[in-house]
Amino acid sequence: MSEKRTDPRILRTRKFIMDSFIELSSKKEFKDITVKDITTEAMINRATFYYHFDDIYDLLEKVLSEELLINLDCSIYEKNKLDEVAFTEIFKATTNFQMSLSNRCHRGYEDTIARIIRDQLEVIFFKMLLNHHPSENDEALKLMATMMSWGIYGASVEWRRTNEKIPPEEFIKTVIPYLKNAIKS
Amino acid sequence: MSEKRTDPRILRTRKFIMDSFIELSSKKEFKDITVKDITTEAMINRATFYYHFDDIYDLLEKVLSEELLINLDCSIYEKNKLDEVAFTEIFKATTNFQMSLSNRCHRGYEDTIARIIRDQLEVIFFKMLLNHHPSENDEALKLMATMMSWGIYGASVEWRRTNEKIPPEEFIKTVIPYLKNAIKS
DNA sequence: ATAAATATGTTGGATATCCAACATATCCAA
DNA sequence: TTGGATATGTTGGATATCCAACATATTTAT
Structure with a gap:
């Protein structure tokens, strides 16, 4: 178009x-x-x-965003469905991204990076929730997206803290049923 | 300046x-x-x-010229003296250049390449001859430079024909006394 | 031989990039 | 603290690059 x-x-x-x-x-x-x-x-x-x-922070933000998006399989966007596959893929993308970041060591700026990642995740979740619950009011969906982005990011931090012993998809598997329940109509 | x-x-x-x-x-x-x-x-x-x-031939010419010049040690230009060292270096540069060219195989354009190389050599020789014989008339020096460029180029072709068995400096060594005689005042 | 396709150069107007200069801000040593 | 050096943003005019369109060649297929 x-x-x-x-x-x-x-x-x-x-x-x-x-x-x-x-x-x-x-x-x-x-x-x-x-x-x-x-x-x-x-x-x-x-x-x-x-x-x-705008400035070097703007650059950082855009570099990180684009790279995170590259990690996210486009197929998720196409179907736009927030099922277990989508949850798993998003979590994998997040961990992948974090691993590639740790190699390149943006030391001294971790919290800003974390914020950027969460912002990106929030946008993604919001879009998907909007697709799931078109009639629900935006405020509720927005807050839900916020909480999910923090949750997924926190899980990835926890995953990293365990020295990546378990594959991401295994790591997140156990809580996916709860996530699915949470977004039920 | x-x-x-x-x-x-x-x-x-x-x-x-x-x-x-x-x-x-x-x-x-x-x-x-x-x-x-x-x-x-x-x-x-x-x-x-x-x-x-101007066109793709102009590009070829400039690429080849610049690369030939890179091969030529700048120290030759600094002293600007046409002695045995200079002859040897120029010949080595020519053979080096030809070897690097053969790797990149500009097939179907060898004669043009040869002309470009000779043109470059001629310019170099002319400058040096001018430095050696300031009083001599330019026409004579120009022709002398032409003949020397053809000569050196021909020698490099001959050197290549022998499958580069002998190091360039050895190969050219025997004729250098004649060259030196030729440019005596 | 003819036509269709592709490559070569050229042009004028639009736009991205360069540059020098400036005003602030931040850092760091005396 | 002060002052000099360095980094940050901003601006206006100059210039390199882009683009679309054009006219000619040159190549390729029928």
């Missing part, structure tokens, strides 16, 4: 910036990365950075 | 184009490479290609 071509310069530059940021993140902590570092690595002008992103 | 900053966009795009061309050259013959191929690989617009180069 809404077919809007985006200028290839924009895609290119955005990618350069994001890739440079990811590259730098593997070398030093987030707090030591400056906008100048990024633009130098990306071979672009500093002003151009601000053409694409 | 003449310090003129060149726009980083130009350096970047030129490099993308040249690198893409080199990359493509390793995959298919020169005659099968189109401008579209190059610009697609380089992620730039086709019109932008023509902003930097």
